[in-house]
Structures are given as C-alpha cells and as structure tokens.
Amino acid sequence: xxxxxxxxxxxxxxxxxxxxxxxxxxxxxxxxxxxxxxxxxxxxxxxxxxxxxxxxxxxxxxxxxxxxxxxxxxxxxxxxxxxxxxxxxxxxxxxxxxxxxxxxxxxxxxxxxxxxxxxxxxxxxxxxxxxxxxxxxxxxxxxxxxxxxxxxxxxxxxxxxxxxxxxxxxxxxxxxxxxxxxxxxxxxxxxxxxxxxxxxxxxxxxxxxxxxxxxxxxxxxxxxxxxxxxxxxxxxxxxxxxxxxxxxxxxxxxxxxxxxxxxxxxxxxxxxxxxxxxxxxxxxxxxxxxxxxxxxxxxxxxxxxxxxxxxxxxxxxxxxxxxxxxxxxxxxxxxxxxxxxxxxxxxxxx
Amino acid sequence: xxxxxxxxxxxxxxxxxxxxxxxxxxxxxxxxxxxxxxxxxxxxxxxxxxxxxxxxxxxxxxxxxxxxxxxxxxxxxxxxxxxxxxxxxxxxxxxxxxxxxxxxxxxxxxxxxxxxxxxxxxxxxxxxxxxxxxxxxxxxxxxxxxxxxxxxxxxxxxxxxxxxxxxxxxxxxxxxxxxxxxxxxxxxxxxxxxxxxxxxxxxxxxxxxxxxxxxxxxxxxxxxxxxxxxxxxxxxxxxxxxxxxxxxxxxxxxxxxxxxxxxxxxxxxxxxxxxxxxxxx
Numbered sequence: 001x002x003x004x005x006x007x008x009x010x011x012x013x014x015x016x017x018x019x020x021x022x023x024x025x026x027x028x029x030x031x032x033x034x035x036x037x038x039x040x041x042x043x044x045x046x047x048x049x050x051x052x053x054x055x056x057x058x059x060x061x062x063x064x065x066x067x068x069x070x071x072x073x074x075x076x077x078x079x080x081x082x083x084x085x086x087x088x089x090x091x092x093x094x095x096x097x098x099x100x101x102x103x104x105x106x107x108x109x110x111x112x113x114x115x116x117x118x119x120x121x122x123x124x125x126x127x128x129x130x131x132x133x134x135x136x137x138x139x140x141x142x143x144x145x146x147x148x149x150x151x152x153x154x155x156x157x158x159x160x161x162x163x164x165x166x167x168x169x170x171x172x173x174x175x176x177x178x179x180x181x182x183x184x185x186x187x188x189x190x191x192x193x194x195x196x197x198x199x200x201x202x203x204x205x206x207x208x209x210x211x212x213x214x215x216x217x218x219x220x221x222x223x224x225x226x227x228x229x230x231x232x233x234x235x236x237x238x239x240x241x242x243x244x245x246x247x248x249x250x251x252x253x254x255x256x257x258x259x260x261x262x263x264x265x266x267x268x269x270x271x272x273x274x275x276x277x278x279x280x281x282x283x284x285x286x287x288x289x290x291x292x293x294x295x296x297x298x299x300x301x302x303x304x305x306x307x308x309x310x311x312x313x314x315x316x317x318x319x320x321x322x323x324x325x326x327x328x329x330x331x332x333x334x335x336x337x338x339x340x341x342x343x344x345x346x347x348x349x350x
Numbered sequence: 351x352x353x354x355x356x357x358x359x360x361x362x363x364x365x366x367x368x369x370x371x372x373x374x375x376x377x378x379x380x381x382x383x384x385x386x387x388x389x390x391x392x393x394x395x396x397x398x399x400x401x402x403x404x405x406x407x408x409x410x411x412x413x414x415x416x417x418x419x420x421x422x423x424x425x426x427x428x429x430x431x432x433x434x435x436x437x438x439x440x441x442x443x444x445x446x447x448x449x450x451x452x453x454x455x456x457x458x459x460x461x462x463x464x465x466x467x468x469x470x471x472x473x474x475x476x477x478x479x480x481x482x483x484x485x486x487x488x489x490x491x492x493x494x495x496x497x498x499x500x501x502x503x504x505x506x507x508x509x510x511x512x513x514x515x516x517x518x519x520x521x522x523x524x525x526x527x528x529x530x531x532x533x534x535x536x537x538x539x540x541x542x543x544x545x546x547x548x549x550x551x552x553x554x555x556x557x558x559x560x561x562x563x564x565x566x567x568x569x570x571x572x573x574x575x576x577x578x579x580x581x582x583x584x585x586x587x588x589x590x591x592x593x594x595x596x597x598x599x600x601x602x603x604x605x606x607x608x609x610x611x612x613x614x615x616x617x618x619x620x621x622x623x624x625x626x627x628x629x630x631x
Binding site: 067068070072079080081082084111112114116117118119120123124221222225251252253254255256257259264266271273278279280281282283285287288293297300301304305306308309 | 351352353354355356357359382401403404405406407408427429430433443444445446567592593594596597599600601602603604605606607608609614626627628630631
C-alpha cells in the first residue's frame with residue numbers, strides 16, 4: 001500500500017489514458033439519477049453525486065446476462081446443444097465506486113465463488129475489474145455503513161481509494177491491480193498518509209445512524225422466524241422488489257430461456273424474494289405464498305441466515321438505498337433493532 | 351473453470367408411459383459424450399436438472415441406479431412448461447442434463463441397519479433408484495431387512511409396475527404395495543393410505559432401523575406420527591424435500607429453508623435437522 005497525491009488536472013489526464021488499456025466505467029447522470037455506465041473516450045466520471053441510484057453490482061452481475069446460446073434448427077450441427085457465448089473479459093476500470101458498494105462485492109463473492117461451485121460469469125467479470133473507490137466525506141442521511149462492517153473510508157474490495165481534497169485527490173494504492181492502473185494513468189506524486197487518516201476519522205464521525213446487530217448471531221433461528229412482529233413489519237409492504245434491485249448485496253437470480261425462430265439463449269436475470277413466483281411449486285403450493293413470509297425471508301436472510309452461514313457479519317453494507325427508496329418507508333435499521341432485541345415471550349415494540 | 355450451468359448434451363433413448371392417466375413418463379437418456387456419463391457419477395437420492403433446450407430446466411430426482419450403466423432415467427410428472435414440452439419429445443431428440451446435484455440418502459450411516467422405505471405417488475423415483483441399488487448383490491449384503499411401503503391412488507397409478515411385481519417375488523425385500531382404492535377385483539395387495547399401512551406393516555423403530563420417507567406433503571404429515579408411535583428416533587427418519595429451484599447449486603436463492611438450501615445442503619435431511627429450520631417447504 002502506498003499513498004499518492006493526484007492534482008485534479010492530472011486526474012483528468014490520467015483518466016484519458018485509461019481508455020485503451022481498460023474499459024472505463026463511472027457514475028454518469030442519466031435522467032434524474034446517477035448510475036454506473038460505460039464511459040466513452042472524452043467523458044469523465046461524474047463525482048458530483050453522493051451515490052448512484054442503483055448500486056454498482058450490475059457491472060459484475062448484469063441485470064440480464066446471456067449464459068448460453070443454441071440453435072433449434074435440426075439441420076445445423078450441434079443443434080439443441082448449449083454453447084457459451086464469446087464475452088469481453090478484458091480489464092475494466094471502475095472509477096468512483098463508494099466503499100460500501102465495493103465491500104458488497106466481497107459479500108456477494110461468498111455466494112458465487114464457493115469451494116464446491118464457481119459461477120464463471122460473476123468470477124470472470126469480477127477478476128477483470130479494477131476498483132478505484134471514492135471515499136465519502138459527506139455520508140447520505142440513511143447511511144449506516146459503520147454499523148454494517150464497513151465505513152466511508154473502508155478499503156475492503158478496493159484496489160485504489162481516493163479522497164477528495166479540493167484541488168487534488170489523496171489516494172491509497174491498495175493492490176497489484178491498483179498499481180497497474182495508476183501506472184497506466186501516470187499518477188505518481190507522493191501523498192500524505194496523515195492527511196488521509198484525518199479525513200477518514202472525520203468522515204467516520206459523520207455517520208451518525210447506528211444499528212445494533214451484535215446479538216443476532218446468538219438468536220435461535222426458529223424463535224426469530226416465529227416472532228410475532230412480522231405481520232406488522234410487512235403490513236405496508238407492496239412487494240415491489242425495489243429494495244432487492246437497489247441492494248448491492250442481493251444476489252438472487254432467475255434462469256430463463258428465450259427463443260426467436262430457431263435461435264435461442266439461456267439468460268440469468270436478477271430476481272427478487274418479494275415475488276410469489278420466486279418460490280411457487282409446479283403444483284401451485286407455495287412455501288412463501290404470503291407477503292409477510294416474503295418480507296420475513298428478506299430480513300431473515302440478511303440479518304440471520306447469512307450471519308450464521310458465513311460468520312462474516314450481516315448481509316448488508318449500510319448503503320441506505322432500500323431505506324430511501326422504499327415507497328412505504330420500511331427501514332432495515334428498525335427491523336435490525338427489533339430482531340436484535342427480540343426475546344421470545346417478552347413484549348417487543350414494533 | 352468448469353461451468354456448473356452447462357448441461358451435458360443427451361439423447362432421449364426411450365420414453366415409457368408409466369401411469370394410466372399418462373401424466374407420468376419415464377425418460378431414458380444417453381449421454382452424447384460417453385465421458386459425460388462418468389462426470390455424472392451419482393448416488394441414490396440425488397437429482398439432476400433436465401434442460402429442455404429452448405424451454406428451460408426442471409429439477410428431477412434420478413430414478414435409475416448407479417448400478418445401471420450406459421444411461422440415466424428420470425420419471426417426470428407433467429405439470430408446467432418444461433415438463434409438458436418434455437412429454438411431447440420423442441426418442442432421438444437432443445436435450446441436456448446438469449448434475450448430479452444435492453446430497454443422497456445416508457448409505458454409509460445406514461450400513462448394517464434395517465431400512466424401511468416409505469413412498470407415495472410419483473415421489474417414488476429416487477426410492478426406485480435406492481431399491482435397485484440396494485438389491486445389487488454388491489450392496490445387499492451390507493444392509494439388514496428392507497421393507498418398502500409404497501402407495502398410489504389406484505393400481506394404474508403405480509410407477510414401475512413390472513419391477514414392483516418382480517420385487518414382490520423376492521425373499522430379500524419385504525414389499526407392502528398399497529392403493530387408496532382397488533378398482534380391479536383381482537388386486538391382491540393392500541388397500542389403504544400409506545400411513546395406515548405403515549402402522550400395520552413397518553417394523554418397530556430401534557437403534558438398528560432407519561425410515562426413508564419421500565412423498566406428497568399430506569402423506570409425510572400423517573406418516574410422521576405413525577413413525578413416532580412405532581418408536582423411530584427423529585435422527586433416523588430420513589426425508590427428501592422438494593422446493594422450486596433454478597440453479598441447483600445453492601446460488602439463485604429461492605429453495606432455502608432457513609440457511610440451508612434444499613438443492614445443495616439437501617434434498618435429504620433427517621427429521622431432527624428439519625426441526626431446526628423454519629421448514630419453508
């Protein structure tokens with residue numbers, strides 16, 4: 001790890017140089033919101049937003065991704081046999097990702113890169129990416145990252161971390177991938193570790209929203225599952241799925257075939273535990289047929305099953321997107337507090 | 351990197367209509383690349399994803415036994431888009447299979463023990479795999495008494511009828527076939543629901559006896575109290591679950607019962623294990 005100082009004029013010139021060796025991605029304003037998008041040469045990543053509307057997960061795990069192609073034409077060789085499509089796994093530079101979103105990839109990796117099975121699409125995309133993070137000096141009002149195992153200056157999952165210091169960026173180069181990228185951009189000015197640390201401390205203190213999750217691991221799964229508060233918590237939910245799509249850690253997907261004429265493909269699409277079809281059996285039987293059961297599943301997964309399964313904290317990085325975007329104001333911070341404080345047989349405030 | 355989503359290409363070798371309502375067919379598949387058959391090495395109790403190119407995939411228990419070489423067999427009930435498309439396919443058609451997936455019945459743990467197999471309806475597929483495997487001379491000597499209680503709505507709805515009759519004639523397996531109602535006067539086996547026949551015919555539970563239960567939810571619900579009454583410990587009641595699945599490898603997130611995935615951590619669980627989960631199946 002080493003410290004750099006990058007004048008903003010050098011930053012712009014360096015970004016220019018990344019086009020070529022890298023496919024460059026960064027926040028871009030489209031309509032009302034910023035989202036991550038592929039940038040063309042001459043475009044600069046727009047760092048004026050607090051965070052992108054959608055998380056950065058789609059860069060590695062697209063909302064729709066082609067898994068296989070095939071032909072159903074019996075006159076063609078290998079008809080009905082699945083073929084992997086040719087894909088671009090050349091290096092990607094992801095500029096301006098927030099530390100919470102970068103940390104989220106390290107949690108999602110636990111699902112897609114397991115000792116038994118490897119999801120090649122996710123793993124190859126992730127391996128292709130170099131993440132240049134942008135630390136948060138002004139956290140959003142709904143952020144609770146410091147309660148969710150990360151923070152505004154967290155370096156987990158990042159290759160370079162930038163901190164905005166007015167006319168220049170203070171940077172930490174964290175990995176080999178990061179070294180390669182700063183070399184390609186030509187950023188070399190010596191930095192100031194002390195100033196970086198001071199900014200990090202100040203930013204951490206600004207995240208005032210705190211959530212207690214320490215007792216979740218010690219709870220009995222079936223006690224929480226049978227707790228009386230789920231109907232009340234889920235009452236306002238309209239099962240729109242917004243929370244799951246905006247979430248940087250939600251990873252559930254569907255597999256669908258699509259055919260046009262004799263040519264077809266198999267697709268992997270984001271899915272959501274908020275929808276009844278997610279779990280409906282062929283017979284019509286549905287283990288999570290009721291809204292409250294689905295809301296319970298989402299929070300139990302994030303705050304209990306994941307905690308128990310991996311011992312890596314909660315399945316949430318505290319980005320606050322689901323809190324700000326939920327149309328009925330369901331707040332994961334409140335749900336976490338209720339679950340964390342729940343004792344069977346005792347009254348609980350909902 | 352091996353792609354766990356890639357279906358091994360197979361050719362349909364034979365299609366057998368199993369039941370009088372024609373809703374259950376057994377498909378015999380041959381791998382296009384014989385090397386894939388070795389990669390598909392399985393143990394009774396596991397399942398595979400049948401991949402109908404252009405339609406999608408369905409998770410189905412493997413009905414053939416590892417002792418049967420050169421093919422794999424699956425029995426499929428016609429319910430949805432993929433199974434309906436599959437039912438319309440004919441020998442020679444090309445499709446795919448992924449797997450084998452999930453865990454299997456605890457054959458090592460049950461070594462030297464008596465086994466009571468309780469099955470109902472079309473959930474008998476992995477139980478057929480198990481019985482064929484158990485009756486193989488190489489395996490039969492490793493297990494004690496074997497009882498099979500298998501029920502269907504009517505004689506015409508029983509799967510694998512020829513084999514059932516063959517097993518009836520053997521003396522190294524105790525068959526207790528039953529139907530909810532016998533519509534032919536020459537029916538010479540049991541009449542009654544599976545739980546009642548289990549109560550009447552199954553040996554009492556003890557340290558040396560395991561029960562494997564696989565069937566529709568209603569059968570499982572009413573069989574469990576019978577097994578309790580017979581003295582089976584919940585650690586020796588083995589159950590095989592079903593849930594909606596897509597990936598089959600514990601990634602897509604829908605088949606979980608608590609932190610366990612039915613596809614990867616199951617489908618086989620002891621009743622004791624299940625009692626610790628929210629049992630969302």
